[in-house]
Amino acid sequence: MTLMRALLGAAAATAMTASTAMADPAIVFDLGGKFDKSFNEAAFGGATRWAEETGGKFREIEMQSEAQREQALRRLAESGSNPVVMTGFAFGNVLSEVAPDYPDTSFVIIDMVVDQPNVRSVVFNEHEGSFLVGMMAAMASESGTVGFIGGMDIPLIRKFACGYAQGVKSVNPDATIIANMTGTTPAAWNDPVKGSELTKAQIGQGADVVYAAAGGTGVGVLQTAADENILSIGVDSNQNYLHPGQVLTSMLKRVDNAVYNAFTDGPGLETGFRVMGLSNGGVGYALDEFNAELVSAEMQAAVDEASGKIASGDMMVHDYTSDDSCPALTF
Amino acid sequence: MDFLTLIQVLDSTVRLATPLLLACLAGLFSERAGIFDIGLEGKMLVAAMFSAAIAYTSGSVWLGLLAGIASSMLLSGLHGLASITFRGNQLISGVAINFLAAGMTVLVAQSWFGQGGRTPSLFGGARFEPITLPFADSIEPVPFIGPIYSELLSGHSILVYVALFCVPATWWILYRTRFGLRLRAVGENPAAVDTAGISVIGLRYAAVCICGVLCGIAGAYLSTALQAGFVKDMTAGRGFIALAALIFAKWRPWYALAACMLFGFLQALALRPDLIEGLIGIPVQVQLLDALPYVLTVVILAGFVGKAIPPRAGGEPYVKER
Numbered sequence: 001m002t003l004m005r006a007l008l009g010a011a012a013a014t015a016m017t018a019s020t021a022m023a024d025p026a027i028v029f030d031l032g033g034k035f036d037k038s039f040n041e042a043a044f045g046g047a048t049r050w051a052e053e054t055g056g057k058f059r060e061i062e063m064q065s066e067a068q069r070e071q072a073l074r075r076l077a078e079s080g081s082n083p084v085v086m087t088g089f090a091f092g093n094v095l096s097e098v099a100p101d102y103p104d105t106s107f108v109i110i111d112m113v114v115d116q117p118n119v120r121s122v123v124f125n126e127h128e129g130s131f132l133v134g135m136m137a138a139m140a141s142e143s144g145t146v147g148f149i150g151g152m153d154i155p156l157i158r159k160f161a162c163g164y165a166q167g168v169k170s171v172n173p174d175a176t177i178i179a180n181m182t183g184t185t186p187a188a189w190n191d192p193v194k195g196s197e198l199t200k201a202q203i204g205q206g207a208d209v210v211y212a213a214a215g216g217t218g219v220g221v222l223q224t225a226a227d228e229n230i231l232s233i234g235v236d237s238n239q240n241y242l243h244p245g246q247v248l249t250s251m252l253k254r255v256d257n258a259v260y261n262a263f264t265d266g267p268g269l270e271t272g273f274r275v276m277g278l279s280n281g282g283v284g285y286a287l288d289e290f291n292a293e294l295v296s297a298e299m300q301a302a303v304d305e306a307s308g309k310i311a312s313g314d315m316m317v318h319d320y321t322s323d324d325s326c327p328a329l330t331f
Numbered sequence: 332m333d334f335l336t337l338i339q340v341l342d343s344t345v346r347l348a349t350p351l352l353l354a355c356l357a358g359l360f361s362e363r364a365g366i367f368d369i370g371l372e373g374k375m376l377v378a379a380m381f382s383a384a385i386a387y388t389s390g391s392v393w394l395g396l397l398a399g400i401a402s403s404m405l406l407s408g409l410h411g412l413a414s415i416t417f418r419g420n421q422l423i424s425g426v427a428i429n430f431l432a433a434g435m436t437v438l439v440a441q442s443w444f445g446q447g448g449r450t451p452s453l454f455g456g457a458r459f460e461p462i463t464l465p466f467a468d469s470i471e472p473v474p475f476i477g478p479i480y481s482e483l484l485s486g487h488s489i490l491v492y493v494a495l496f497c498v499p500a501t502w503w504i505l506y507r508t509r510f511g512l513r514l515r516a517v518g519e520n521p522a523a524v525d526t527a528g529i530s531v532i533g534l535r536y537a538a539v540c541i542c543g544v545l546c547g548i549a550g551a552y553l554s555t556a557l558q559a560g561f562v563k564d565m566t567a568g569r570g571f572i573a574l575a576a577l578i579f580a581k582w583r584p585w586y587a588l589a590a591c592m593l594f595g596f597l598q599a600l601a602l603r604p605d606l607i608e609g610l611i612g613i614p615v616q617v618q619l620l621d622a623l624p625y626v627l628t629v630v631i632l633a634g635f636v637g638k639a640i641p642p643r644a645g646g647e648p649y650v651k652e653r
Contacts, residue, residue, distance in 0.1 A: 035447020
C-alpha cells in the first residue's frame with residue numbers, strides 16, 4: 001500500500017513538474033493562523049518578501065484542524081510545489097511519515113527536527129533572544145518582580161521561559177520571576193481571556209513587566225498590561241506597535257528569514273539541521289519608534305554587550321530542551 | 332493567604348464566573364423548556380465576534396451588544412427551527428451550531444477586516460469600561476468592608492451586574508410568573524400543557540429566544556468588556572463548563588449562581604499556583620484545578636451527591652397525538 005502510494009505520488013509529482021516549468025514553493029501555516037500577529041505572521045512576511053523581490057508566486061495553506069496536516073502536505077507535494085515549508089513543531093510526526101514518499105520534494109520544517117534526507121530542520125535559539133529581553137525586563141522593572149506567560153505547556157515554551165529567567169537573574173539576582181502557562185491543550189494558544197486574568201494575577205503579585213510567549217493568548221496579555229499601565233514584552237514578530245509606549249520590546253524570532261532563505265534556495269535546497277541564533281541573526285529584540293522612549297541607552301548598551309558575548313560563545317545561555325531542566329526557574 | 336490577596340482572587344472569580352453564569356442561565360431557560368442546548372459555546376462565540384465587529388465599525392459598544400445578541404438569537408432560532416419545528420435531534424443541532432460558529436466567525440471576520448479572523452482592537456467608547464460604584468473611593472479606607480466594596484464589588488463592567496441581576500430575575504420568572512410555570516411544565520410534560528390549550532411550540536421558541544439573548548450578552552462580555560476585540564475560538568470551552576455548571580446546579584437559578592462562582596473560583600485559583608502551595612504546603616498541578624469542574628459534575632451525575640434529574644421531557648421533540 002505504501003509502495004503503491006509512493007509510486008502514484010511520484011508519478012503525479014513527475015507529471016506536475018513536467019507541466020510547470022519551474023516549481024513554485026509552498027508554505028503551510030499552523031493552527032494559530034496566518035495573521036496571528038506573531039509566529040505564523042512572521043513566516044507569511046518572509047514568504048511575501050520573497051515574492052515581492054523575485055516576482056515569484058507561492059502556494060499557501062492554513063491548517064484548520066489537526067486532521068488536515070498530512071492531507072495538506074501530500075496535496076502540496078503531489079501538485080509539484082517545491083520546496084514545501086511548514087511552520088510549527090506539530091508537523092514533526094506527520095512529516096517524518098510523508099517525506100519518504102516524496103523523495104524529489106524538499107521539505108523545510110521550522111521549530112522541529114525531522115531526520116529525513118529531503119528535510120531541512122530549522123530550529124531557533126529562542127533562549128538566547130529571551131535572555132536579552134529578560135535583561136531588559138529586569139532593568140525596566142521597579143518592583144524587582146517580573147512575569148512570564150506561556151501558551152501551551154510544551155518544552156519549547158519552557159525554553160523561552162528559562163532563557164528569560166536567566167536574563168532577569170543576570171541583571172538582578174534577587175529578582176522574582178513568576179511563570180504561568182495558559183494550559184495544556186492547543187486551546188491555550190487562543191484564550192486571551194485567561195491571558196488577561198493571568199496578567200492581573202501576576203500584577204497582584206507585584207509584577208510590573210510581563211513577557212508573553214503565547215500566540216493569540218498574548219494579545220490579551222499585552223492588552224491587559226496596557227490597561228493596567230505596566231510594561232509587556234511581545235514575541236516572535238515585532239509587536240511593539242500594538243500598544244505604543246507600553247510594550248517594552250519584542251523577542252524577535254526571525255521565522256521570516258528562515259522562510260525567505262528556504263524559498264530563495266529553491267528546489268533541491270541543502271537539507272539537514274540548521275540552528276538560527278544570535279550569531280546568525282535568527283533571534284533578537286525589537287527596537288523601533290514605538291518603544292524608543294522605554295529603552296534607555298544604558299539598557300541598550302548592556303543588552304548589546306551580552307548579545308555580542310552570546311554570539312561569540314563567551315557566554316552560554318542554558319537551553320531547557322537540552323536536559324529538561326532550568327537553573328533559574330522551576331516549573 | 333492574606334485578606335487582600337483573597338480579595339484579588341475573588342475579584343478574578345467574579346470576572347471569570349460572569350460569562351459562565353450568563354451562559355448557564357441561558358441553558359437553564361432552554362433546558363427547563365425541554366430543549367437541550369449544547370450550542371451555548373457556538374452562540375457565545377458568534378456574539379463575541381459580531382459585538383466586537385459592530386462595536387469597532389460603529390464606535391458604540393451598545394450597538395455592538397445589540398448586534399451580538401441579534402446574531403446569537405439567529406443561531407438560537409436555527410436551533411429552534413431544527414429541534415422544535417422539524418423535530419430533529421437537539422444534540423446534533425447543537426453540535427452543528429458549534430461547528431458553524433467556529434468556522435463562520437473566522438470567515439466573516441477575515442473577509443471583513445482581513446486580519447486573520449480577528450477584529451481590530453477596540454478602544455474608547457467601543458469597549459465596556461469598568462464602573463465605579465458610588466462612594467467606592469470614600470469607603471475604601473474602612474477596614475474589611477472597604478476593600479470588599481471598592482475592590483470586589485465595584486470596578487466591574489456593567490454586564491457583570493446585569494449577569495448578577497439575571498439570577499433573581501430568572502428565579503422570579505420561573506417560579507413566580509404564569510409564563511415560568513408553563514415553561515417548566517413544558518419541559519416536564521408538554522402533553523399536559525397542550526391539553527390546557529397553551530402552545531407548546533410557542534413556549535419552547537420563547538425559551539430558546541431568551542437563551543439566545545443571554546448567550547449574546549455572555550459573548551459580548553468576553554470580547555468587549557474583558558477583552559478589546561475578538562480572537563478566534565476565544566470562548567475556549569466556557570460554554571461547556573457552563574453546561575457542567577447547569578447540571579451541577581440541577582437546573583435551579585440560585586444554585587447556578589453558586590456553581591458558576593465555584594467553577595470561577597477554581598479557575599481563578601488555578602491562576603495562582605503559589606497560593607495553593609502556600610496553603611497546603613505541596614505544589615498542586617494546575618491541570619487538576621482546571622479539571623475539577625468536570626470531575627465534580629461527573630460526581631453529581633453519578634449520584635454521589637444527591638441526584639441530578641434533568642427535565643423529564645428534555646431532548647424529546649413534542650409530537651401532538653392524533
